[in-house]
Amino acid sequence: MITIPYDKIYINLDVIANSGQCFRWEKLNNSSEMESVYKIPILNDYIIIHQKEKELIFECSKEELSKWIEYLDLDFTYVLPYHIVENDSFIQSAIEYGKGMRILNQDLWETLISFILSQNTNIPKIKKCISKLIEVYGKFPSYQDILNEPEKVTYIGAGYRDKYLISAAFRYEDLQNRINFKHLSYFEFISILKNIHGVGDKIANCVALFSNHYFEACPIDVWMQRIINEEYNEIKPKWMISNYAGYLQQLAFYYKRNKL
DNA sequence: AAACAGGGGCGAA
DNA sequence: TTCGCCCCTGTT
Numbered sequence: 001m002i003t004i005p006y007d008k009i010y011i012n013l014d015v016i017a018n019s020g021q022c023f024r025w026e027k028l029n030n031s032s033e034m035e036s037v038y039k040i041p042i043l044n045d046y047i048i049i050h051q052k053e054k055e056l057i058f059e060c061s062k063e064e065l066s067k068w069i070e071y072l073d074l075d076f077t078y079v080l081p082y083h084i085v086e087n088d089s090f091i092q093s094a095i096e097y098g099k100g101m102r103i104l105n106q107d108l109w110e111t112l113i114s115f116i117l118s119q120n121t122n123i124p125k126i127k128k129c130i131s132k133l134i135e136v137y138g139k140f141p142s143y144q145d146i147l148n149e150p151e152k153v154t155y156i157g158a159g160y161r162d163k164y165l166i167s168a169a170f171r172y173e174d175l176q177n178r179i180n181f182k183h184l185s186y187f188e189f190i191s192i193l194k195n196i197h198g199v200g201d202k203i204a205n206c207v208a209l210f211s212n213h214y215f216e217a218c219p220i221d222v223w224m225q226r227i228i229n230e231e232y233n234e235i236k237p238k239w240m241i242s243n244y245a246g247y248l249q250q251l252a253f254y255y256k257r258n259k260l
Numbered sequence: 261a262a263a264c265a266g267g268g269g270c271g272a273a
Numbered sequence: 274t275t276c277g278c279c280c281c282t283g284t285t
Contacts, residue, residue, distance in 0.1 A: 020267065119268040125282060126267080159280025164269085200269045221267040253267085264285080270278090 002058045002065055011072065012100020013038050013051045019254045021104055021210045023114050023127050042071060043107055043140045073102045073213070078247065084239045090231045091239055091248060094255035101251055104210060108181055109172060110140065111211035112193070115203045116164045132156035143169040143176070164198025171196045186214045209246040218245035223253050 013036050017025045028037040028048070036051045047068050050057040058065055069075060085091050117129045134140050136152045146153060146169035153162040175181075175192065184192070189212060193204040201220070208217035218224070218240050228236055239248045 115267085120266070120279085121268090121281080122266040122283085124266095128282085157281060159282090160269095160278095161280075198269065202268060206267080219267080223267065257267095262285100264283105266282095266284105268279100272277095273275090 002060065002062065004056050004058070005054055006056045006074070007054055008051070009099050011056070011074065011102055013049065013056075015098055015100045015254065016072075016102060016104065018258065019098070019101060019250055020123065020257075021206075021250065022106065023118075023123070023130055040068075040071075041140075042067075043110055071105055073105055076102075076213075078102075080244060080248075081242075084242050084244060085248075088237060088239070090227075091237065091252060093259075094248070094251040097259050098251040098254045101247075101254065103213060103215070103247055103250060105213055106211045108207070108211045109143065111207050112168060112172070112196075112199075112203075113165060115206045115210075116168055116198055117158055117161055118206075119161060119164075119198075119203060129156050129158050129161075143172040147173065161198065164196075167197040168199070181212060186216045189214065190217075205246075209250075215244055215246040218249045221253075223256055224249060227252055227256055 013025075014031075016022070017027065017038065022040075024041045026039040028039055029035070034052065037048065038051075039046055039048050047064070048059040049068070050059075058068060060068065080095070085095065113133070114126065114130060117133075118126045121129075133153070133156045136155050137145050137149070139145075141152075146166060150166045150169075153165050156162065158165070179192065181189065186208065189208050190201075190204045193199050193207055194201070199207075203219075205217040205219035208214040209219065220228075224240075228234060228240075231237075239245060242248070
């Protein structure tokens with residue numbers, strides 16, 4: 001157990017858990033209690049974290065801690081340039097409402113698989129598909145696992161998306177050997193991902209943002225489109241095409257879905 | 261029971 | 274750039 005002081009204004013696990021960037025977080029207690037306890041997986045590893053008003057408690061060793069600090073993006077400082085959000089009451093309200101939001105540094109493969117499964121469906125279904133995927137392979141499958149036993153993905157109830165998973169596994173094997181994803185420009189990263197059959201603009205941007213921390217990435221889904229139409233008179237606000245687009249998109253999404 | 265919609269993407273025009 | 278279709282599941 002390692003306790004580190006973090007104010008909820010700085011990181012709020014409840015906000016992150018309901019912001020749609022991760023599908024496997026499991027809340028272990030009910031919300032009436034003073035603390036929030038989450039089981040948080042990465043691939044086949046997990047940690048249990050307790051959040052209190054002024055501190056986080058990590059159930060892990062000192063050696064493992066840095067991995068989870070990195071995952072939760074706690075080393076990154078969020079500074080919003082004022083000129084991007086001035087005279088914009090919608091995004092200002094979203095920033096206020098989503099205090100404690102952070103953009104996770106998730107595993108690339110896991111994020112890719114999760115968002116391929118997310119297309120044209122809803123969050124409960126996504127969660128179910130991912131847990132079925134883990135169930136049929138007995139673990140979170142690597143791309144090798146899927147290539148070895150591709151027929152298993154047909155049992156997770158993903159519909160036509162199961163073919164996309166297999167093509168992603170094929171491409172990923174190739175990409176893994178040739179490319180260091182960490183050192184690509186945003187544009188290169190997006191175009192490489194879109195070469196995967198079943199990965200279009202929206203999913204590529206989700207992966208870019210939620211696993212590789214490209215803050216230029218701004219996935220335009222039905223909710224973002226709704227925000228553009230309803231809040232901005234069908235004209236993209238400037239924050240959506242700024243260097244902080246990804247972070248602000250996440251706050252806007254959370255605000256629109258949960259508050260409005 | 262049947263119709264519908266839910267964090268998109270593809271392929272054809 | 275638009276548009277019908279893709280497969281499945283929970284909901285009405």
